[in-house]
Amino acid sequence: MTLRPVLLGVCTALLLGSSAYAQTKLTIATVNNGDMIRMQKLTDDFTSKNPGVTLDWVTMEENVLRQKVTTDIATKGGQYDIMTIGTYEVPIWAKQDWLVPLDNLGDNYDVDDLLPAIRGGLSLDGKLYAAPFYGESSMVMYRKDLFEKAGLEMPDAPTWDFIGEAARKITDKDNEVYGVCLRGKAGWGENMAFLTAMSNSFGARWFDDKWQPQFNSDEWKATLTTYIDLMNDAGPPGASSNGFNENLALFQSGKCGMWIDATVAASFVTNPKDSTVADQVGFALAPDNGLGKRGNWLWAWSLAIPAGSQKQEAAEKFIAWATSKTYAELVASKEGWANVPPGTRKSLYDNPKYQEAASFAKMTLESINAADPNNPTVDPVPYVGVQFVAIPEFQGIGTAVGQQFSAALAGNVTPEQALQNAQQLTEREMTKGGYIK
């Protein structure tokens, strides 16, 4: 008699257990930017279409995320089924066979709709290893009112000479208005993202085709002296500790005439809730020097599947959903076209509703198209990447060189000395890494 409830209990437990087993739980590591947070809120759409799949989110700040996912993938830890990684990681990890090629994204995915520059940055030997969720480049954001007051007109595609001239003319240090705000904080993703992209437009490069560092070249000297002279004449005080957020705060409070930085900033500086100059912002392409390369970068946060994942089929389904045209329409229907993740698909920029909602759309697209990660410099180079060099050693080298350039901006060393130090330390690390025989 007493056995019956026990048996019933066991059966119920088994049933519950087996139904739990039938569920596929995907653990997704992601960066905490606005577009990703929005995606988390919209995932009911995916889970209702795929009832057997549940999602577990691990949302992290960029640097913490990078450390965690790199440790996990390098040790084949298998903690994550989907990772959010950037254009820096994809070519390196794909080469190591750490990522699963994405060749089952479905018939409706339309992989040819992806912007060629972005697709190129996420592919190796013609195979796509990560699907872009949102892409960005860099461009000039400027204050239309200050330009008008100074009698200047910003061209769509300015040169560095014009930027320098305009910045000096706008600067009014007594009233805390500075002609140009640029990154100065040391770091491979901070000042070196800006300076590497800038150096491309000056004809400089990190390495020649034999992996010899090129900081002793005239082009690098011209890049660094132009940057430091410009910042000394027309930049804000303490610029050597300014990164994206510090410059954003300066620009939003009306203290910068121009700011050259990520295209994602456009939506922040034009938002009247946070920005005091929201209605006065204009956009232009990043400057050039007439050498055929502009000083803008290219980055895409993308979704990839680590080779250690046991749930690759479900993971690929999710990636196809999150980076599809249908997802763009879902965001538009819930939050408006201006909030659709930018910079990944041609169809978005062909869409008149998007063009109308996002005033910065044209400039963002042109900036992205102006960057070519596989051919980033005037002279040929053996590496991939516009504002970085896609080799594992670059994070360390880039930050060390960034410290030298930040010190030069602060006036602690001369630009010549900083370049010499950068040359020496890069040579040492590249020899240690086996690139220089």
Added chain:
Amino acid sequence: MARAVSTKQKLVYTVIGWTVGLLIFFPILWTILTSFKTEGEAIASPPSFVLFDWTLENYAEVQVRSDYFKHVMNSIIISFGSTFIGLLIAIPAAWAMAFSPTKRTKDILMWMLSTKMLPPVGVLVPIYLIYRDGGLLDTQIGLIIVLTMINLPIIVWMLFTYFKDIPSDILEAARMDGASLRKEIIHVLIPMAIPGIASTLLLNVILAWNEAFWTLNLTAADAAPLTAFIASYSSPEGLFWAKLSAASTLAIAPILVLGWFSQKQLVRGLTFGAVK
């Protein structure tokens, strides 16, 4: 004989005490105030102290974005679990070192402390591999083990210092009365060292609560404590100070309350044996 303190001196000491106290507390106060500002006000220069539009929107946003209570539970289980296990191991160890020292005791103590001098990142990959193979990644038990190991040297050192001040004659008397080793530790030593044990416990709970290297690197979704919760609110591209402040206020609130209620024990324990 107690020294007479004049009213003027008292006033000076009080003012100095309050000034130092407020200076130390100011960053926490600023975090709490910022958590009630909008993102725009949080970065405004010059900043406003209290005359701003107070808002709860950051707390609402944090509630929507993260499962706060799951993180709190993980933090409580991990920090108390690791401290209790640490105490279980450290009390007998400290007893042995304080009351039956050998000529190697000092060396062992120094060796234990030396393990704290290694940068944790140096052993991240080996530990990650061991945890991967042992199925301990992203588990509470995995974090309890690693935090116990990390804090054990401090627990042993603190308890050793407290135990050393207890006269060994008392323990000897208990032994003469026929107390076994277990009884001697549980019924004689521990009651006498309660203030020291309490402050060790509190300090180690705080250390484990704030530990942000292993708790971030060995967890993903299931066992992530409050450190991971905070880490999801800063951002290199975008304004985040107000939301980060709200998340930080929520993360420190439980430990702040615990510290407030146990400050007497904490101070008594930390100064225990300081004045001979």
